[in-house]
Amino acid sequence: MNQYLIMCRSLTYAQRSARLLERSGITATVVKAPQGLSTSGCGYAVALRKRFDEAVSLLKKNNLLDGRLFGRGEDGEYREVRR
Amino acid sequence: MIYLDSAATSLLKPPEVRRAVSEAMRSMASPGRGSYPPAMRAAETVYDCRAAAAELFHVPEPEQVVFTMNATHALNIAIQSLAGPGTKTVISGFEHNSVTRPLTALGARVRVAGTRLFDREAVLRDFEEQLPGAELAVCTHVSNVFGFILPVYEIAALCRKYGVPLIVDASQSAGILEVDLQRLGAAFVAMPGHKGLFGPQGTGILLCGQAGKPLLHGGSGSDSIPQHMPDYLPDRLEAGTQNVCGIAGLLAGLRYVQRKGTSAILRQERELLRLTRQELEGSGLELFAGPEDCQCGVLSLRCPRTDCETAAARLAERGVCVRSGMHCAPTAHRSAGTLETGTVRLSFSPFLSAGQVKRACGVLRSLD
Numbered sequence: 001m002n003q004y005l006i007m008c009r010s011l012t013y014a015q016r017s018a019r020l021l022e023r024s025g026i027t028a029t030v031v032k033a034p035q036g037l038s039t040s041g042c043g044y045a046v047a048l049r050k051r052f053d054e055a056v057s058l059l060k061k062n063n064l065l066d067g068r069l070f071g072r073g074e075d076g077e078y079r080e081v082r083r
Numbered sequence: 084m085i086y087l088d089s090a091a092t093s094l095l096k097p098p099e100v101r102r103a104v105s106e107a108m109r110s111m112a113s114p115g116r117g118s119y120p121p122a123m124r125a126a127e128t129v130y131d132c133r134a135a136a137a138e139l140f141h142v143p144e145p146e147q148v149v150f151t152m153n154a155t156h157a158l159n160i161a162i163q164s165l166a167g168p169g170t171k172t173v174i175s176g177f178e179h180n181s182v183t184r185p186l187t188a189l190g191a192r193v194r195v196a197g198t199r200l201f202d203r204e205a206v207l208r209d210f211e212e213q214l215p216g217a218e219l220a221v222c223t224h225v226s227n228v229f230g231f232i233l234p235v236y237e238i239a240a241l242c243r244k245y246g247v248p249l250i251v252d253a254s255q256s257a258g259i260l261e262v263d264l265q266r267l268g269a270a271f272v273a274m275p276g277h278k279g280l281f282g283p284q285g286t287g288i289l290l291c292g293q294a295g296k297p298l299l300h301g302g303s304g305s306d307s308i309p310q311h312m313p314d315y316l317p318d319r320l321e322a323g324t325q326n327v328c329g330i331a332g333l334l335a336g337l338r339y340v341q342r343k344g345t346s347a348i349l350r351q352e353r354e355l356l357r358l359t360r361q362e363l364e365g366s367g368l369e370l371f372a373g374p375e376d377c378q379c380g381v382l383s384l385r386c387p388r389t390d391c392e393t394a395a396a397r398l399a400e401r402g403v404c405v406r407s408g409m410h411c412a413p414t415a416h417r418s419a420g421t422l423e424t425g426t427v428r429l430s431f432s433p434f435l436s437a438g439q440v441k442r443a444c445g446v447l448r449s450l451d
Binding site: 009010011012013015016019030031032040041042043044 | 114115117118123126127130133144145146303304305306307308309313315317318
């Protein structure tokens with residue numbers, strides 16, 4: 001996987017999540033979720049390239065993990081990653 | 084010009100507020116509408132402002148800070164979330180029309196508790212008497228007419244005791260007194276951004292202890308397919324394009340308050356209040372002044388021979404800006420016995436000097 005997306009319920013939650021990760025030294029960016037990954041229309045996600053498992057664990061510990069997780073393969077396609 | 088109307092709007096603001104508004108207008112688009120740099124810059128600013136407000140007002144999470152157009156808008160969201168026809172509601176005797184009019188429009192059954200000016204014990208006794216069986220309480224932290232500081236933390240404790248949800252109107256206290264959502268345990272706390280927080284007009288904040296019902300329905304930039312507002316904050320209560328330029332200015336104002344500290348601001352305003360009382364002693368003007376710990380930087384007065392509107396107009400001619408009349412708070416005037424006459428209101432700010440206050444008092448003394 002060359003990029004991971006952690007889907008967030010809103011822009012504010014994505015920002016809060018990204019800042020939490022940044023404070024822990026994990027580089028994370030807020031992005032608009034690609035069309036099709038969100039089931040209810042526009043959505044936001046936190047994108048990261050490294051330390052995915054650590055990021056998921058940190059967000060879970062802080063009650064910020066409530067969306068689906070995706071990884072982008074070499075073919076550019078996103079596939080859901082099971083927790 | 085000597086500006087003594089900060090209880091309406093803080094015209095005198097830290098210069099960084101103006102710079103922040105101007106910079107936002109030049110460089111920011113709408114948050115939640117795209118991932119291009121001007122939209123993300125706007126999103127970051129809005130989030131920073133939520134986080135700053137959450138820190139200042141002891142709100143557990145930034146998403147519990149909802150941006151509104153003003154305190155009236157925030158109060159309307161809060162009141163229509165908790166009140167409806169027949170809702171048994173207790174309010175203080177010092178509420179603004181932004182509380183009493185929404186309650187009237189919704190058909191709530193309103194009882195007034197605590198009408199004795201500068202008597203906190205009497206206010207508490209009245210609330211204790213009226214709260215059992217009530218379904219909602221709404222209380223201002225500080226009277227916008229008299230600067231009377233109501234015992235809102237003690238009223239909050241009574242509300243918890245009787246299981247009554249509480250809405251606090253912090254219009255005159257935010258940025259001046261300690262406003263602590265967690266300690267209050269309130270359902271909602273409403274405040275303007277453009278008074279003690281030094282933001283521009285058109286900004287307000289609702290601190291949410293619970294989710295609330297949307298007053299406006301529309302685009303939230305999230306979950307766009309379902310035809311109901313999202314069930315999570317802040318999106319649930321923030322439909323439509325945000326006032327990003329205003330919020331950028333509000334952020335600068337909040338940071339100023341955080342740097343200076345509310346206790347220093349209160350001390351400064353109380354010094355100006357004390358000075359005004361000294362300067363006007365023996366002037367023949369009727370001052371509505373209470374014990375120092377019961378009043379912050381707002382002082383109402385009446386002139387024995389000049390009505391309040393004429394007095395304010397004559398002050399304006401001589402460069403002294405004050406507010407006169409009912410101050411949109413007939414309930415407070417009814418409580419204080421000034422409903423027939425209204426009052427002239429002076430309100431202070433940390434940007435006023437003692438010299439300016441003395442000059443304004445000189446003009447006041449010469450009125451009658």
